[in-house]
Amino acid sequence: MTPAPVFLALALAATDGGAVMPAADGGVAPAASEPVQTDAFPRKDVPPLVKEVFAKNVVPWCTDKHFRMTRDDMQWCALLPPQDDRCPELAGACKRAAGGDIKWERRERRDQSTTITFPAAPGIVRLLLWLVVVLLVAYIIYLIAKHTLKQRPSADDEDAITVATADGEDPAAAAARLVETDVQRLLERARAAAAAGDFFAAVGDAYAALLRKLEGSGVVTVESHRTNGDHVRDVGRQFPALRPRMQAVVRNVEEVQFGGGEATDSRFRSVMMDVLGLLNERLAAVLPFIVKLTVGLGLAGMLASCNFERGGGDRATSGRVLVWDLLKRYGFTPHERLAPLAKIDKSVSSLVLLPGANMDDAAWQGIATWIGEGGTLLVAGGDHTLPDWIGATISVRQGAASTTAEPLAVSPDQTDRLPAKIDAIVPGDRWIQIGKTSNWAQHSEAGDEEDAPPAPLVLRGGKAVYAVERTYDNGGRAIVLADDELFNNVSLLVRDNARLVVELLRPGGRKIEIAGELTGLVSKDPITSVQRGRLAPALLQLALLILLFFVYKGAHFGRPVDPMALTRRRFSEHARAVGLMYGRKRAGRHALELYGSYALEKMRERLNLSGGKSILAVAEEVAARTGRPLGDVMRVLVEARPPNQAPADLVRDAALQEANSAKDLATLRDLATLLTTTTTGGAGERIRAQRKD
Amino acid sequence: MNVFALKEKIDRIRAEIARAVIGQDDLIEQTVIAVLARGHVLLEGAPGLGKTLLVRTLGIVLGCESKRIQFTPDLMPSDVTGGNVFNQQRGAFEFLPGPVFTQLLLADEINRAPAKTQSALLEAMQERSVTIDGTTRPLPAPFFVIATQNPIESQGTYPLPEAQLDRFLFKIDVRHPTTASEKAILASHLAGFDASALDRMGLARVTTPEELLAMQNAIRGVRVDDGVLEYIADIVGRTRSHRSLYFGASPRASIALLAGAQAHAVNAGRDYVIPDDVKALASAAIRHRVGLQPDAEIEGVSADDCVAEILREVRVPATIAA
Secondary structure (H helix, E strand, O other), X not given: OOOOOOOOOOOOOOOOOEOOOOOOOOOOOOOOOOOOOOXXXXXOOHHHHHHHHHHHOXXXXXXXXXXXXXXXXXXXXXXOOOOOOOOOOHHHHHHHHHOOOEOOOOOOOOOOOOOOOOOOOXXXXXXXXXXXXXXXXXXXXXXXXXXXXXXXXXXXXXXXHHHHHHOOOOHHHHHHXXXXXXXXXXXXXXHHHHHOOOHHHHXXXXXXXXXXXXXHOOOOOOOOOOOHHHHHHHHHHHOHHHHHHHHHHHHHHHHHHOOOOOOOHHHHHXXXXXXXXXXXXXXXXXXXXXXXXXXXXXXXXXXXXXXXXXXXXXXXXXXXXXXXXXXXXXXXXEEEEOOOOOOOOOOOOEEEEOOOOOOOHHHHHHHXXXXXXXXXXXXXXXXXXOXXXXXXXXXXOOOOOOOOOOOEEEOHXXXXXXXXXXXXXXXXXXXXXEOOOHHHHHHHHOOOHHHOOOOOEEEEEOOEEEEXXXXXXXXXXXXXXXXXXXXXXXXXXXXXXXHHHHHHHOOOOOEEEEEOXXXXXXXXXXXXXXXXXXXXXXXXXXXXXXXXXXXXXXXXXXXXXXXXXXXXXXXXXXXXXXXXXXXXXXXXXXXXXXXXXXXXXXXXXXXXXXXOOOHHHHHHHXXXXXXXXXXXXXXXXXXXXXXXXXXXXXXXXXXXXXXXXXXXXXXXXXXXXXXXXXXXXXXXXXXHHXXXX | OOHHHHHHHHHHHHHHHHXXXXXXXXXXXXXXXXXXXXXXXXXXXXXXXXXXXXXXXXXXXXXXXXXXXXXXXXXXXXXXXXXXXXXXXXXXXXXXXXXXXXXXXXEEOHHHOOHHHHHHHHHHHHHOEEEEOOEEEEOOOOOEEEEEEXXXXXXXXXXXXXXXXXXXXXXXXXXXXXXXXXXXXXXXXXXXXXXXXHHHHOOOOOOOXXXXXXXXXXXXXXXXXXXXXXXXXXXXXXXXXXXXXXEOOOHHHHHHHHHHHHHHHHHOOOOEOXXXXXXXXXXXXXXXXXXXXXXXXXXXXXXXXXXXXXXXXXXXXXXXXX
């Protein structure tokens, strides 16, 4: 920024709190130019608004009976009213905190570095780990090399290429075999072919140009298995009005390609005219743009409507969401500022600089320019090194926990700026030293006492200066508070603190921007963004991974394919499928024999056979257990047995098997019943006992 | 007969059939195409979907003599073909023709008869003649069989052997109508439609058998480009090496697909075949001519899935894609 052309009169009151100005490198003093919009608005009654804020916003420290305070929160307890309907549970929390029930200590934010350390492992484990890594890398290299070699044309291929060109083929014809995808080149090729009298090729190229254009617009997908009919349907789906024209082109082209129609000049002209007509349709190109624009606007709208409240911290006692809500209800329009402060828009009335805002020379210069235009800066504490044109510095009083826990008071001669009866109080250990501004010093040396700047507004807590406000030309102001306690949620409950906040900001205007930790983190370009996010290693790894995939899989790895639908089937479905296969092959006899062998073995195994294990013995035991006639059981068992010898006439046997398939199925069911009844036990014993009786 | 006249005639046939068979436009179209391609059709679908109604309506609209055989487990081959019966008055055997001697034969529930009875149709379907006691008798022209079968019941049915299936030009899956079509069916019944009294519907006879023969002959003259022939051969050839199929389609499938594509082209008002004609009928011409591997069948893969996969792999002639 260039130095300000006009020095603004700065004020300094020689107060007993005045001290030597710190050597701030604040740069340039506020310069007057176009005024900032400072639409100051009339006062409102603040207490009802505070009540409304606490009624509309549910905060845990006002509603939770078991809320535990931090040690930092505790310093507010002495300042809060003993009982407050707006925040009924806070007094209880203070009492519990006084009794030692404290949640946790607030810790200073510090830079943290993450170090990954492997646990100490025996040498052999480390060796194995390294071995695995080396083998993995070697395998990847092997795969890449193998794939690369596979893609390289073999000696035979090269010979073939040599032969193809050695046969005297026209290089132009060879080049034509390559797939052309550029619409304009295809159209030129079509015109050239037509000029040469090759209307067949000309029609094909003109149609190809149309397809490539539609493909580029995302209307059709050109793949080797897709027909012209598929393309027409694609067009018809998205642009029903274009379907007849597309259909006409396809009809003309297919008549040449498949219908034996003669490719004439008139046909080419007809195709070309239709193709050019379709190519000039902007609909296809506009559609993706509209979609993208809609999505973009939607996202932007969503982002714009986002509240800057983050997580639960903003609702804590030391959070700020209630303060912003109060400001909104009062009539301000507070917004969190993300853009750097190097350039502040004139529409911004006030800027609240919170602790943690990243400030540099450019930011201070931007602020100076903006104040010169009438803006109001409010520095709410923090460790900022303030520029010398502000003429104040924030200091910490060592060893004093709450030095400013005394009511804040304004000098009687400055009550035109702030109401004299304002009753505000904040805890804290910070105070402000007021010094000379560098520019004022220059001005003063000139001896122009009539133009001496007005005295600054000073707000004291006891003897310590808590706030100072300087006024510049064009109405620009710089307010410096010793800390940010006034902007804490809990502060709104204390005396007239809420009123003080709005009174400090009210003359500035409605539009307030709040500069905090995120201000200035917006990057100018993607590279800076990557640098700030320390994303370079991750992006490089990602790029390497993509490269590996590309080398390994080739260009096709990104080609969309239908996902494989794998469904797990129940065992019963497999059994049913096998049964269907048997049924379809008329292999009922085969199934019966297999099941018969199994059933007979099971029966022999489970029945207590006294008369040996012959089939007759089994039949007798089964008949005894089931109560069925012995002959009936014997028939089932015999029919289920596999034949002792192979059939003499296979054809006749197959015919017989097919004819008897229904009978075999009945036998199989009968056998299954026998097996189930016999091996469950109990019934046979009862029947045997009945017979004996 | 030029292609426009043919198309007009086909459109009229379809429209007339659609008066009786509501909500089955694809079924009507494919059946008419099969008839024009001189092929036999196997209709597979659940009961009550209008299979029999379609065939009866088709007989009326095409002006062909039609007969129906209800296939049952005790049906004998002679019940289909007819046989020599001794005439006591003349003291000689006389041939009594069976229901197969007709122009449009409806073989209803063909899979309920045993294989030997089904096989009685083999010669009739392929040679369009019947040989009984050494004497071959030609069937009337045109002759086509439209068979129906129910895929749900498996008990008491006899699946058609592969040789028999191969005789059918198309196997068409008859699907349930949409809700809107079903509503139209109900409205038609409310208006007095009676499927058992089609003659009272006043269905127009659009063609005569002679005209139908002329249409069939004209369709055989539809131009087929070499690229399309290659496309058909490629599709059918790939069924023989598909991993989910243990046997692929025969060359008869290629012929069926070719004939069907020609009729489809005329139906679309063209006198030449394009790849879309082939694609449209590939499933109908191939699905019954291939056998699924058991593991594929267990996994729920169907013949239609395999055909669709093959169609996604085969390169279309004259495509501009790389």
